[in-house]
Amino acid sequence: PIRPDVPGIQAAGVFGLQTIGDGRRILAEIAANQPRVVVVGSGYIGLEMAEACVMRGLDTAMVTRSKAPMGMLVPPLQRVVTDAVRAAGVELITDANFVGCQVDEAGRVTGVRVSGVQAAGDGAEQVIPADLVVLGLGVEARSDLARDAGLPLGPGNAIVVDDQQRAADRIWAAGDCATVTDRQ
Numbered sequence: 001p002i003r004p005d006v007p008g009i010q011a012a013g014v015f016g017l018q019t020i021g022d023g024r025r026i027l028a029e030i031a032a033n034q035p036r037v038v039v040v041g042s043g044y045i046g047l048e049m050a051e052a053c054v055m056r057g058l059d060t061a062m063v064t065r066s067k068a069p070m071g072m073l074v075p076p077l078q079r080v081v082t083d084a085v086r087a088a089g090v091e092l093i094t095d096a097n098f099v100g101c102q103v104d105e106a107g108r109v110t111g112v113r114v115s116g117v118q119a120a121g122d123g124a125e126q127v128i129p130a131d132l133v134v135l136g137l138g139v140e141a142r143s144d145l146a147r148d149a150g151l152p153l154g155p156g157n158a159i160v161v162d163d164q165q166r167a168a169d170r171i172w173a174a175g176d177c178a179t180v181t182d183r184q
Contacts, residue, residue, distance in 0.1 A: 002137040008101030013109035014133045017045055026134065030056060035131030037061070038112045040098050042069035046136030047081075050090045053134075061091040061128055063098055063114055093128065098137075102127050109133050141177040154179045 001016035003009055013035070015026050029035065030053070037053045039046045042064035053060040062069065062085065068078035069085055069092070085092050095116045102111035111127040141158045143151075151167050152160040159173040163181060167173045 001135060001139055003135060004098070004137065006098065006100040008103045008109065008113075011101050011103040011109040012107055013131060014101055014135065016135045017049065018139070026132070029132055030058065033131060034058065036129055037132045037134065038063060038128050038130035039134045039136055040112060041136030041138065042066065042071070042085075042092075043136060043138060044070075046134075047085070049134045049136055050085065051088060054089050060089070061093060061112075061130070063093045063096050063112060063128065065095070065097055065116070067094050099125060101130075101133060139176045143177050146173070146177070 001018045003016055008014070013029065015029070016022060017026065034057075036059045039050045039053070039060065039062045042062055046062060046064070047069060050060050050062045064071070068075075068082045070078060070081045073081065082092065093114065096114040097116050098112065099115050100113045101109045102113055104110050109130055109132070111129050112133055113125055113127050115125045141153075141156055143153055143157045143159050146159045146167065147153055147157070151171070154160045158179045159167050159177055161167050161173050161178050165172045165174050165178060167178070
């Protein structure tokens with residue numbers, strides 16, 4: 001998962017979500033503390049996490065740098081998703097840049113720092129209170145082995161594959177580490 005180099009990102013209570021173990025750690029944190037949650041990112045993972053937290057009765061906010069969740073959708077569908085997120089009880093903060101986490105003396109997250117139009121009205125920084133932060137900012141390909149083997153890499157260091165997911169003779173790649181063809 002993408003974990004940007006911003007202040008406070010390594011604080012206790014800040015989680016990425018990639019593995020079952022990550023999910024178990026988040027669930028344990030929720031069970032122990034009933035925290036105020038801020039989800040950073042509004043793609044598939046961010047939406048799923050926000051929904052799961054709201055369903056558990058947690059005060060939940062979502063921060064996105066785009067004008068609406070699921071920024072890759074066409075605007076009419078973005079409006080549907082935006083309305084659904086707000087109707088579910090998620091505080092949606094759009095047009096906000098994630099600039100770091102506020103951390104207490106014990107090294108635990110206490111808030112998410114954002115800047116941007118909606119966040120503070122003038123681009124100034126604002127802190128959204130949080131006891132638990134889930135990063136849903138996407139993923140970066142783990143393609144070092146492919147690069148070291150001389151395979152071509154594309155955007156985001158994704159392994160370049162053909163229409164059958166072949167990267168080279170008898171080598172295939174799929175998932176977040178591989179390029180994809182948009183059939184539109």
